[in-house]
Amino acid sequence: MKTLLIKDCMILTMVEGEKPFLGDIWIVDGRIAKIGPSLEEEADRVILAKNRVAMPGLINAHNHASMSLLRAFSDDLKLMDWLDKKMLPAEARMTREDVYWGTTLGIAEMIASGTTAFADMYVHMDAVAQAVLDSGIRASLTRGMVFFEDDGGRRMAEALDLIDNWTGAGDGRITTMLGPHAPYTCPPKPLQGVIELARKRQIPLHIHLAETIEEGEKIRAKYNQTPTEYLHELGMFHDTHVLLAHAVHLNDSDVALLRGMRGGVAHNPVSNLKLGCGIAPVRELIEAGVTVGMGTDGAGSATTLDMFAEIKAATWMQKLKHGDPTVLPAEAALRMATIESAKLLAIDHEVGTLEAGKRADLILIDLDKPHLQPVHDIPALLAYSATGADVDTTIVNGEVLMHQRQFEAFHWEEIKREATARASRLVEGL
Ligand SMILES: CSC[C@H]1O[C@@H](n2cnc3c(O)ncnc32)[C@H](O)[C@@H]1O
Numbered sequence: 233m234k235t236l237l238i239k240d241c242m243i244l245t246m247v248e249g250e251k252p253f254l255g256d257i258w259i260v261d262g263r264i265a266k267i268g269p270s271l272e273e274e275a276d277r278v279i280l281a282k283n284r285v286a287m288p289g290l291i292n293a294h295n296h297a298s299m300s301l302l303r304a305f306s307d308d309l310k311l312m313d314w315l316d317k318k319m320l321p322a323e324a325r326m327t328r329e330d331v332y333w334g335t336t337l338g339i340a341e342m343i344a345s346g347t348t349a350f351a352d353m354y355v356h357m358d359a360v361a362q363a364v365l366d367s368g369i370r371a372s373l374t375r376g377m378v379f380f381e382d383d384g385g386r387r388m389a390e391a392l393d394l395i396d397n398w399t400g401a402g403d404g405r406i407t408t409m410l411g412p413h414a415p416y417t418c419p420p421k422p423l424q425g426v427i428e429l430a431r432k433r434q435i436p437l438h439i440h441l442a443e444t445i446e447e448g449e450k451i452r453a454k455y456n457q458t459p460t461e462y463l464h465e466l467g468m469f470h471d472t473h474v475l476l477a478h479a480v481h482l483n484d485s486d487v488a489l490l491r492g493m494r495g496g497v498a499h500n501p502v503s504n505l506k507l508g509c510g511i512a513p514v515r516e517l518i519e520a521g522v523t524v525g526m527g528t529d530g531a532g533s534a535t536t537l538d539m540f541a542e543i544k545a546a547t548w549m550q551k552l553k554h555g556d557p558t559v560l561p562a563e564a565a566l567r568m569a570t571i572e573s574a575k576l577l578a579i580d581h582e583v584g585t586l587e588a589g590k591r592a593d594l595i596l597i598d599l600d601k602p603h604l605q606p607v608h609d610i611p612a613l614l615a616y617s618a619t620g621a622d623v624d625t626t627i628v629n630g631e632v633l634m635h636q637r638q639f640e641a642f643h644w645e646e647i648k649r650e651a652t653a654r655a656s657r658l659v660e661g662l
């Protein structure tokens with residue numbers, strides 16, 4: 233039996249209706265065994281957490297972690313130029329080892345800024361899975377599939393290999409999905425095949441949707457439909473859990489089509505702002521009963537994987553869009569980054585709130601700083617003033633991955649050396 237006791241923290245469980253309270257968290261074999269005041273348990277390790285807030289780890293519901301190698305390489309471009317002229321040529325040079333080290337760099341940033349789980353779509357996914365396994369973080373992995381030309385079924389075979397070989401690995405830390413990339417890269421025939429397979433094997437789907445106006449124009453020209461109508465008509469929302477990344481350009485009838493869907497939308501506000509894509513209809517989706525979580529997208533576009541930046545951007549953007557500061561209050565934004573994202577990854581029975589019986593995925597945030605005093609309202613402080621750099625401790629599955637801002641499972645110098653050398657090679661001459 234392996235035990236960990238966290239003492240004397242303010243606990244924000246994110247369970248609906250529960251206010252923050254002072255107490256201890258008792259963790260046994262990776263799960264929360266008890267939460268309460270003055271727990272006197274013998275533990276293998278005790279973390280004294282005075283002046284710290286304990287909250288569920290943040291869950292990044294849409295990422296391409298390897299793209300951390302392409303951080304700040306190509307910015308201030310329109311999405312299609314950025315993707316076609318910069319990202320795709322650099323990605324064409326990526327080896328399996330590049331993807332391993334790029335993902336590890338992304339994971340290091342996520343652990344350092346309080347993310348304990350992420351959803352990823354990329355290529356060389358066995359390398360991504362290995363990086364997740366080695367790092368101790370939790371992830372939902374999917375092989376991104378574009379169907380421009382016939383590849384004899386190679387991408388699909390790789391997607392199924394990932395699912396067959398890695399689902400449940402790392403004591404359940406790794407889960408998997410099928411990932412058709414986007415409506416504009418997936419014509420009806422192959423996309424229908426993916427949807428049917430997902431339904432038959434009950435595998436969740438992860439796809440980009442309605443990110444830009446140009447995407448809407450392309451799909452309108454080809455199929456005389458909105459991107460959402462296109463996916464709906466192919467049966468994507470009938471009986472399958474679907475993680476929709478972005479969903480910026482939805483009209484009222486698109487939102488109505490998503491009502492009652494399984495899964496929901498990963499909102500990526502920083503990427504949407506930076507690429508000038510627009511403001512997603514978050515309030516309308518939530519009012520329609522659609523689950524809305526939060527993600528960063530890759531560091532190639534967002535530049536940062538700090539989920540606290542997303543939390544701020546999400547709430548500010550909705551307040552601005554509706555001209556109303558009461559829209560998307562602090563606690564609702566924090567819920568999007570925790571339990572609502574957990575629902576998108578279909579892991580909300582295990583993580584997303586701090587409750588006895590759940591996996592011990594949690595973070596400690598250091599309030600002993602000028603920008604986090606005085607402590608009137610913890611959710612407001614966390615949503616509006618905290619940053620990833622205020623995360624003191626990150627714990628996944630009961631394992632301490634960072635404490636007092638020191639990685640416990642990583643060799644940072646090695647990651648930096650590998651990542652910087654590989655990144656230079658990938659972008660040379662582009
Ligand atoms: C086929 S693997 C995933 C693929 O997606 C690309 N990508 C990264 N960010 C975005 C985005 O915001 N919209 C669309 N596609 C994106 C990434 O470069 C990979 O090629």
Ligand SMILES: [Zn+2]
Nearest residue numbers: 440477529530
């Ligand atoms: Zn993306």
